[in-house]
Amino acid sequence: MSIKFLPPLRLLNPSPPVTRLPLMNVGLSINTRRSIPIFSRVFPFKLKYPGFSSRFSTRSFRPGTTGSRPEFTRRTGGERERGEARTSKSLVEDEAELSDWVSDLRTNSFRGRVTSEDESDSDMGRRNRSKRGPGRDRDSGSNRGGGREGFSMKRRRESDSDVFGEPTRRRTESTFGPPRKNRGTLGLQNEKRGQGERDLWLKRDDKGVKGERGFIDDDDDEVDDGEDERKGLMRNLGGLVTEEESDDDDDGVNGNGIFEKNALSSTGLKKEFDMKDRPSLSSSSDSFMSETRFDQCSISPLSLRGIKDAGYENMTVVQAATLPVIVKGKDVLAKAKTGTGKTVAFLLPSIEVVVKSPPLDRDQKRPPIIVLVICPTRELATQAATEANTLLKYHPSIGVQVVIGGVRIASEQRNLQANPCQILVATPGRLKDHIENTAGFATRLMGVKVLVLDEADRLLDMGFRKDIEKIIAAIPKQRQTLMFSATVPEEVRQICHAALKRDHEFINTVEEGTEDTHSKVRQMHVIAPLDKQFPLLYVILKDHIADDPDYKVIVFCTTARVTGLVAGLLGELNLNIREIHSRKAQTYRTRVSNEFRKSRGLILVTSDVSARGVDYPDVTLVLQVGLPASREQYIHRLGRTGRKGKEGEGILLLAPWEEFFLSTVKDLPLTKAPMPSIDPDTKKKVERALSQLDMNSKQAAYQAWLGYYNSQKKVGNDKYRLVELANEFSRSMGLDTPPAIPKLVLGKMGLRNIPGLRTK
Numbered sequence: 001m002s003i004k005f006l007p008p009l010r011l012l013n014p015s016p017p018v019t020r021l022p023l024m025n026v027g028l029s030i031n032t033r034r035s036i037p038i039f040s041r042v043f044p045f046k047l048k049y050p051g052f053s054s055r056f057s058t059r060s061f062r063p064g065t066t067g068s069r070p071e072f073t074r075r076t077g078g079e080r081e082r083g084e085a086r087t088s089k090s091l092v093e094d095e096a097e098l099s100d101w102v103s104d105l106r107t108n109s110f111r112g113r114v115t116s117e118d119e120s121d122s123d124m125g126r127r128n129r130s131k132r133g134p135g136r137d138r139d140s141g142s143n144r145g146g147g148r149e150g151f152s153m154k155r156r157r158e159s160d161s162d163v164f165g166e167p168t169r170r171r172t173e174s175t176f177g178p179p180r181k182n183r184g185t186l187g188l189q190n191e192k193r194g195q196g197e198r199d200l201w202l203k204r205d206d207k208g209v210k211g212e213r214g215f216i217d218d219d220d221d222e223v224d225d226g227e228d229e230r231k232g233l234m235r236n237l238g239g240l241v242t243e244e245e246s247d248d249d250d251d252g253v254n255g256n257g258i259f260e261k262n263a264l265s266s267t268g269l270k271k272e273f274d275m276k277d278r279p280s281l282s283s284s285s286d287s288f289m290s291e292t293r294f295d296q297c298s299i300s301p302l303s304l305r306g307i308k309d310a311g312y313e314n315m316t317v318v319q320a321a322t323l324p325v326i327v328k329g330k331d332v333l334a335k336a337k338t339g340t341g342k343t344v345a346f347l348l349p350s351i352e353v354v355v356k357s358p359p360l361d362r363d364q365k366r367p368p369i370i371v372l373v374i375c376p377t378r379e380l381a382t383q384a385a386t387e388a389n390t391l392l393k394y395h396p397s398i399g400v401q402v403v404i405g406g407v408r409i410a411s412e413q414r415n416l417q418a419n420p421c422q423i424l425v426a427t428p429g430r431l432k433d434h435i436e437n438t439a440g441f442a443t444r445l446m447g448v449k450v451l452v453l454d455e456a457d458r459l460l461d462m463g464f465r466k467d468i469e470k471i472i473a474a475i476p477k478q479r480q481t482l483m484f485s486a487t488v489p490e491e492v493r494q495i496c497h498a499a500l501k502r503d504h505e506f507i508n509t510v511e512e513g514t515e516d517t518h519s520k521v522r523q524m525h526v527i528a529p530l531d532k533q534f535p536l537l538y539v540i541l542k543d544h545i546a547d548d549p550d551y552k553v554i555v556f557c558t559t560a561r562v563t564g565l566v567a568g569l570l571g572e573l574n575l576n577i578r579e580i581h582s583r584k585a586q587t588y589r590t591r592v593s594n595e596f597r598k599s600r601g602l603i604l605v606t607s608d609v610s611a612r613g614v615d616y617p618d619v620t621l622v623l624q625v626g627l628p629a630s631r632e633q634y635i636h637r638l639g640r641t642g643r644k645g646k647e648g649e650g651i652l653l654l655a656p657w658e659e660f661f662l663s664t665v666k667d668l669p670l671t672k673a674p675m676p677s678i679d680p681d682t683k684k685k686v687e688r689a690l691s692q693l694d695m696n697s698k699q700a701a702y703q704a705w706l707g708y709y710n711s712q713k714k715v716g717n718d719k720y721r722l723v724e725l726a727n728e729f730s731r732s733m734g735l736d737t738p739p740a741i742p743k744l745v746l747g748k749m750g751l752r753n754i755p756g757l758r759t760k
């Protein structure tokens with residue numbers, strides 16, 4: 001396995017528009033196996049290998065502050081990504097939803113559902129869901145707020161020098177004085193970083209809503225029939241009790257799966273490090289564009305026309321770094337920051353494979369699928385297919401289709417039959433359903449030449465791994481595999497051999513010594529007890545709106561039910577909000593997603609279904625409320641802003657007992673923000689709004705909250721403390737007594753007989 005890193009910018013010649021740097025053989029030998037105990041490969045998510053705990057020094061470079069760039073170092077296969085000593089997230093999130101499901105079960109037989117609250121719910125949830133179940137919040141609240149409230153709140157915070165980071169870090173300043181444009185949400189101002197820094201992203205209009213070509217049956221508001229759901233429901237219950245149990249349930253990890261077998265067979269590698277094919281970067285140190293133009297590469301003329309029409313001229317760094325390797329037929333694992341064009345990076349060379357494949361036989365009833373793209377969420381799959389259609393504008397004979405959860409499988413089957421496609425974009429659960437249930441589909445998959453795992457680390461996580469294993473088993477071994485993500489934790493490096501060939505290349509476009517996040521995105525955290533969090537959330541949003549009338553905000557919440565509650569609250573407070581989470585019908589999710597993409601002056605309240613990949617242009621603020629499920633999830637959520645080299649702002653709102661999370665992101669430039677003050681009127685207003693909310697939504701949020709934090713080891717290990725905190729959350733919603741929870745749910749969560757809980 002050879003590994004590619006982009007060189008530090010100072011090594012590059014920025015001026016001439018050359019495509020490649022001279023070949024540089026650094027002859028780095030790596031051995032991914034080394035002395036790693038066997039179990040760390042078999043159970044990569046469970047064991048802590050001491051060597052992994054060492055962190056890379058990440059002297060953060062701030063233009064105009066330190067003056068020197070960090071040394072560029074190469075990383076070997078055995079080295080650990082910085083700060084990634086995390087626990088894997090897996091089916092644990094399902095606990096939060098389990099409580100919902102059991103409630104539903106009591107009242108409506110099997111018309112309930114079990115899903116994860118994050119993106120995995122998009123398919124796993126679909127398997128087990130009937131949106132006709134009780135509490136299904138169908139298409140409601142599309143505009144809870146209605147209008148935007150006046151920006152009359154007077155800014156009142158002053159700078160707090162104590163809260164600023166080290167002097168080398170970007171410093172934030174007082175609210176007062178700077179023009180609106182430069183002011184941050186929390187009344188903070190971002191210091192100019194580097195004079196003359198220029199945005200070298202292509203100056204082109206944002207595409208806005210990308211035209212969809214009807215590849216999903218969007219009128220279809222139905223999910224799979226109840227029989228499928230019942231089966232899935234029962235199947236999933238077994239693995240929901242604890243994270244460990246879900247691991248045990250996973251064949252792929254415990255002895256029979258592809259991941260284990262291949263991980264073992266691909267060990268002992270020793271490949272030369274190869275620095276050829278590196279792109280020449282554009283001259284700005286902060287740019288993600290390369291100097292390589294698409295027309296300098298061996299791309300078919302029709303694809304080039306599509307690229308041109310899309311407004312793309314130069315390649316982004318990840319595109320320039322991966323394209324030459326992919327067109328040679330190599331397997332690639334690529335890491336590039338959020339919003340830097342990874343979708344085109346894998347689509348374009350994949351399309352070339354289709355172009356080079358023999359044309360379809362006219363009377364071939366079921367033409368083979370040549371390119372299979374798998375995405376962890378429905379929104380992302382739809383978006384990738386839209387991008388593919390954009391690139392395929394001048395390839396009328398190449399078809400793209402999408403299969404995703406939340407759409408009636410029968411209508412997808414009809415589409416697959418009626419409109420043969422060579423490129424299929426899918427979410428894992430639905431793809432597996434088609435493999436098992438759609439006539440002729442498995443045969444068509446035998447034509448796959450390219451497999452793409454977008455958000456590879458998420459797809460290889462426990463929540464999806466079983467499905468991915470089955471999918472990989474259903475496609476030819478002789479294929480090219482491409483994996484892309486903004487985060488590639490060491491655990492993923494350990495198991496990616498299962499899908500990638502031994503000689504695959506790891507192309508990391510994140511410079512050594514720099515953060516995985518964008519320097520143009522200000523990152524701050526606010527630590528406040530739960531009883532202050534709802535008013536704080538309101539104050540922060542109001543301030544941001546006052547600062548930027550063109551605001552476009554995403555608020556991430558821990559679970560779907562908590563998302564629903566927060567959306568309800570902010571709507572009650574007359575903010576202009578929309579909500580997306582797994583409890584919403586797919587048609588609604590698609591509609592809101594499209595609306596948010598082209599809107600300004602809007603707040604999207606969402607669960608982790610929107611955390612990865614979704615490309616909403618010009619998001620001004622990402623606000624994360626509560627503990628992110630992992631370091632990676634924090635990075636992906638934050639990545640919804642600052643896309644394409646733009647500026648952005650991220651705020652993480654944590655309770656004091658969640659502060660431990662900061663140690664997992666300590667290599668990122670996350671600074672403490674001064675505590676915004678909450679005036680008595682605001683407090684009362686929020687309390688009043690909370691009192692207007694439906695009791696059912698509070699009850700559901702409480703259960704889901706308990707389930708989520710129960711699954712977060714650091715909080716959930718101490719059940720007594722957990723219940724105290726849950727009851728604090730209940731009080732923060734304005735409830736005097738915590739809602740009662742079904743005994744069955746408490747039993748599943750391991751919370752029976754814990755004082756402070758009420759049962760029913």
Ligand SMILES: Nc1ncnc2c1ncn2[C@@H]1O[C@H](COP(=O)(O)OP(=O)(O)OP(=O)(O)O)[C@@H](O)[C@H]1O
Binds near residue numbers: 644
């Ligand atoms: N060569 C290019 N020139 C200009 N814009 C581009 C180019 N390639 C892609 N883009 C645009 O960049 C934006 C971000 O691309 P994309 O969504 O693929 O990013 P990503 O790296 O996959 O992000 P994430 O990690 O969040 O999934 C999109 O709007 C896309 O249209």
